[in-house]
Every structure is written in structure tokens, then in C-alpha cells.
Amino acid sequence: MLHIVNKSHAQTSSLQSCLRLAKAGSALLLIEDAVYAATQAGAAGSGIADAMTRLKVYALQPDVEARGMAGKLVDGVTPVDYAGFVDLVAEHPNNQSWL
Amino acid sequence: MAVKKFMFVNRKAPFGTIYALESLEVVLIAATFDQDVSLVFIDDGVYELVKGQDSKAIGIKNHSRTYRALDGYDVEKLYVERESMAARGLTEDDLLVDVEVLSSAEMADLMAEQDVVLSF
Numbered sequence: 001m002l003h004i005v006n007k008s009h010a011q012t013s014s015l016q017s018c019l020r021l022a023k024a025g026s027a028l029l030l031i032e033d034a035v036y037a038a039t040q041a042g043a044a045g046s047g048i049a050d051a052m053t054r055l056k057v058y059a060l061q062p063d064v065e066a067r068g069m070a071g072k073l074v075d076g077v078t079p080v081d082y083a084g085f086v087d088l089v090a091e092h093p094n095n096q097s098w099l
Numbered sequence: 100m101a102v103k104k105f106m107f108v109n110r111k112a113p114f115g116t117i118y119a120l121e122s123l124e125v126v127l128i129a130a131t132f133d134q135d136v137s138l139v140f141i142d143d144g145v146y147e148l149v150k151g152q153d154s155k156a157i158g159i160k161n162h163s164r165t166y167r168a169l170d171g172y173d174v175e176k177l178y179v180e181r182e183s184m185a186a187r188g189l190t191e192d193d194l195l196v197d198v199e200v201l202s203s204a205e206m207a208d209l210m211a212e213q214d215v216v217l218s219f
Contacts, residue, residue: 001211017110017142020182023207096216099110099118 001026002088002095003055008033009046014098019047024054029080029088031060035069043074052076060085103214104135109144111219113163114154119147120162122219130172137176137213138169139206140198144219145183148194166196180206 003022009015015030015037022028028051030038037046038059048057052074061079064070073079080088089095107126111118122138129136140148152163169175177198184190184200191200201209210216 013142014110020203021141021180021207021210023211026211094211094213094216096108096210097218099218 002092003028004095004097005030005034005037006032006097009037009042015046015048018096018098019051019055022051022055025056027056027058027088027092029058029060029085030077031085032063033067035059035064035067035073038074038077039069039072040074041072043077048077049074058084058088100132102133102135104137104212105129106137106139106210106213106216108210108216108218109138109140109147110142112143112146113152114157114159118219119144120160122217123162123165125217125219126169126174127172130169130174133173136174137178137209138174139178139180139209141180141183141206143187145179145187145189148177148179148196148198149189150193150195152195163195169196178206178209 003018003026005015005018007014036042037048043049058078058080059073061081107122109122113119152161154161178201179198181200181202
């Protein structure tokens with residue numbers, strides 16, 4: 001299963017709930033303001049650092065770059081472009097966009 | 100038409116946004132097409148099911164009654180996450196419909212087996 005989160009972990013509880021309900025081995029794609037959760041400064045507080053041991057974590061690179069966070073992602077998070085986003089959706093049998 | 104498993108994930112309180120009402124509308128549409136429909140209530144979504152809602156004074160329709168009508172549409176799979184309910188000081192006795200209470204892990208299993216997951 002692919003989980004998609006688009007809100008800052010500091011603004012809403014979407015990421016927190018996603019991390020509570022995502023099964024080990026699932027994929028998590030962070031887009032829009034959710035990319036802050038995968039930065040070196042944010043990964044511990046957002047729970048992403050812990051989650052990376054059981055989930056495959058991706059961040060949408062255009063959103064990372066737009067926010068000046070390029071080069072600031074924590075190690076282990078995989079950047080993807082828009083085509084990579086499409087691939088992730090196609091590769092997984094189902095997905096959930098957390099609102 | 101092939102039957103798909105649709106899960107509606109409700110995570111918003113009933114009146115602050117339009118999400119709760121919109122979810123119910125789409126649930127009823129899915130039920131009309133004889134799909135396998137589940138509703139889950141997580142986080143503030145649990146508040147949608149609390150008994151005794153009275154929205155007269157805020158001028159918004161009280162849609163909570165609709166949950167009681169869902170079994171008339173063969174929508175009988177309602178699940179509440181135990182952790183979300185407990186965090187809000189609620190028990191099953193506070194809810195206006197019969198639900199199945201699941202742990203986070205059980206909820207995660209149920210979500211992973213769906214064909215379509217819709218967030219509200």
C-alpha cells in the first residue's frame with residue numbers, strides 16, 4: 001500500500017495518524033508541505049526517522065526544491081520526480097491520501 | 100459490475116468542515132452501486148458518531164441521524180479505532196450506532212486489504 005501525506009507535521013496530525021496506521025513494508029510519499037517532515041531538522045520530531053526502519057519513505061523533489069530544502073533531506077529518504085510519483089501509484093495495489 | 104472494497108476514512112469532526120457530510124453523501128452513492136463499503140472513524144472522526152448532537156442553534160443540518168439509516172442501504176461495516184476513541188474519553192456507549200472497535204494494528208490490516216480508500 002502507498003500512503004500519501006501533503007500537510008506539515010507541525011500543522012496537522014495527518015502524518016502522525018498515517019504513521020500509526022501504515023503497516024510495515026508500506027510506502028510513504030511526502031508531498032507539498034509534508035516534505036518538511038523528511039528534512040534533517042524535522043525527521044526526529046515528525047516521526048519519520050523512526051518510521052524509516054519499517055516504511056519506504058519518498059519525497060516529491062519538486063516540492064522539496066520549491067521550499068529550499070534540496071540537500072537537506074535526511075539520509076534514507078528517496079527523492080522522486082512527478083514520473084516517479086506516477087510509478088509509485090502504479091506499482092502499489094492501493095493507496096490512501098491522508099487529508 | 101465487479102464489486103470492489105471501498106473504505107471511507109473519516110478523520111474530521113462533524114460541523115467544523117463539510118467533510119463529514121460529504122463523506123456520507125459519497126457512501127450512499129457507493130452503496131447504491133452495491134459495492135462492499137466500510138466506514139472507519141479515526142482521530143476527530145470519532146466525534147461524528149457521538150450521541151445527542153443537536154445542531155439547531157448553529158443552523159446546520161444534523162446529519163448524524165443518517166448514520167442510523169445506513170443499515171437500510173446495506174452499509175453495516177462501521178469501524179472505530181480504539182486509540183482515537185479512548186483519547187477523546189469516549190466509549191461505545193457514547194456512540195449512536197453499533198460499531199466494531201479495532202486496534203490501530205487491526206485497522207491497518209483492514210485498510211491494506213481495500214481496493215479503494217477515500218479520505219474525508
